[in-house]
Amino acid sequence: MSEKILYSYSALFDTPDKIIHAAKTVAEKGFKKFDVNTPYPVHGMDKAMKLTKSKIGWVTLVFGLTGTLTAVTMMGWMMAVDYPIVIGGKPYFGLPGFGPIMFELSVLFGAVITVVALLMFFLKLPNNSHPVHDTEYMKNVSSDKYGILIEATDPKFNKNEVEALFQELGAEKILPIYFDEEEISFKPKIFDKKFIGFLVIVAAITSLSVYGTMNKVLYMIPFSWMSEQGKSIPQETSKVFKNGSDMLPPVKGTVARGYLPYRFKGQPDKAAELLVNPLLPTEENLALGKTKFNIYCSPCHGYLADGKSRLNGNFPAPPTLHSNKVRNWTDGRIYHVIMEGQNVMPSYAHQLSEKERWAVINYIRVLQRSFNAKESDLL
Numbered sequence: 494m495s496e497k498i499l500y501s502y503s504a505l506f507d508t509p510d511k512i513i514h515a516a517k518t519v520a521e522k523g524f525k526k527f528d529v530n531t532p533y534p535v536h537g538m539d540k541a542m543k544l545t546k547s548k549i550g551w552v553t554l555v556f557g558l559t560g561t562l563t564a565v566t567m568m569g570w571m572m573a574v575d576y577p578i579v580i581g582g583k584p585y586f587g588l589p590g591f592g593p594i595m596f597e598l599s600v601l602f603g604a605v606i607t608v609v610a611l612l613m614f615f616l617k618l619p620n621n622s623h624p625v626h627d628t629e630y631m632k633n634v635s636s637d638k639y640g641i642l643i644e645a646t647d648p649k650f651n652k653n654e655v656e657a658l659f660q661e662l663g664a665e666k667i668l669p670i671y672f673d674e675e676e677i678s679f680k681p682k683i684f685d686k687k688f689i690g691f692l693v694i695v696a697a698i699t700s701l702s703v704y705g706t707m708n709k710v711l712y713m714i715p716f717s718w719m720s721e722q723g724k725s726i727p728q729e730t731s732k733v734f735k736n737g738s739d740m741l742p743p744v745k746g747t748v749a750r751g752y753l754p755y756r757f758k759g760q761p762d763k764a765a766e767l768l769v770n771p772l773l774p775t776e777e778n779l780a781l782g783k784t785k786f787n788i789y790c791s792p793c794h795g796y797l798a799d800g801k802s803r804l805n806g807n808f809p810a811p812p813t814l815h816s817n818k819v820r821n822w823t824d825g826r827i828y829h830v831i832m833e834g835q836n837v838m839p840s841y842a843h844q845l846s847e848k849e850r851w852a853v854i855n856y857i858r859v860l861q862r863s864f865n866a867k868e869s870d871l872l
């Protein structure tokens with residue numbers, strides 16, 4: 494048989510006033526390990542018991558900040574190390590953009606771990622055994638009485654003194670509470686083999702049935718999804734042509750409709766000599782040139798073509814287009830740079846139609862003239 498050990502002395506009171514008074518007196522006498530149980534929250538009890546602020550806030554703070562740090566590290570690594578992409582000319586490590594994720598992870602870590610800490614460390618779950626469970630004391634305080642108990646392990650605890658103190662406070666009933674070895678060595682039922690087995694079976698049935706419906710049943714006739722359509726997929730063989738491809742290369746010696754191959758590939762000098770700008774610098778053409786220049790050229794060359802790049806050093810800044818060199822170039826030579834690119838500058842042939850290319854060149858001429866205006870221009 495297990496031995497009974499004294500857990501605490503408890504007292505029951507009739508009214509909220511009496512319990513407040515009792516809590517206040519017990520706290521003032523210097524007891525630390527005591528608790529109050531009432532059928533409903535009694536206003537002012539924290540103060541009467543001289544409770545200090547809960548430490549749980551620190552758990553939230555520490556793990557919230559861990560979340561913030563995790564987000565910064567994760568985003569920083571992804572954006573600056575693992576997969577750096579220039580987005581809108583922003584730096585790779587763009588802290589403002591990490592904001593939402595930092596916020597989310599702070600809240601997630603803080604909240605989840607606060608709840609887990611509350612249950613595991615402060616309430617000691619999954620062990621839900623406590624000496625006051627199933628006692629007369631608990632039956633009373635969960636219906637219409639107000640109870641206080643002082644634990645026997647309190648350094649100031651003395652059976653007779655505590656009993657006298659409770660009597661003096663006007664206790665209606667004084668009850669010792671015992672607990673036994675069995676309760677101390679209590680193993681929570683959660684770790685019961687049968688329970689774990691049950692959980693495993695539930696998990697297996699749920700995942701198998703979800704897997705079956707989502708991956709098999711939903712793809713059987715009569716269901717049909719876009720992923721089931723006939724289509725060409727890169728690197729896969731198809732039945733369309735004999736050689737197993739879906740498309741054929743263009744027939745030799747032909748060009749696609751509406752497409753004119755560039756005649757001066759790799760021949761800048763010929764382009765300079767033979768290409769002539771067919772567009773007049775009309776107001777309309779210049780407006781078109783300005784629009785296209787601002788969209789496609791100005792990020793690197795600057796709005797004034799003076800080489801003031803807006804890419805913050807993420808792409809080498811080009812030289813000014815107001816140099817004597819470029820001013821003396823023919824329109825055909827600039828056209829060649831747009832078609833073929835030049836060193837690090839890529840080709841812009843695909844972004845601009847033929848007309849737009851010439852319009853951009855006209856606009857560059859206007860910018861050049863504005864930087865080198867002659868006196869006669871003022872007349």
Ligand code: HEC
Nearest residue numbers: 789790793808809810811812819827830835836837838841
């Ligand atoms: C991604 C940035 C970028 C864009 C966009 C860009 N360029 Fe350039 N461009 C450069 C760089 C860098 C050079 C210098 C290349 C070199 O080292 O020769 C350059 C050179 C040039 C040159 C030759 C200048 C010289 O002195 O040799 C011309 C002309 C030119 N670009 C015109 C254009 C036009 C027109 C557009 C718009 C259709 C355009 N560029 C768009 C980066 C750019």
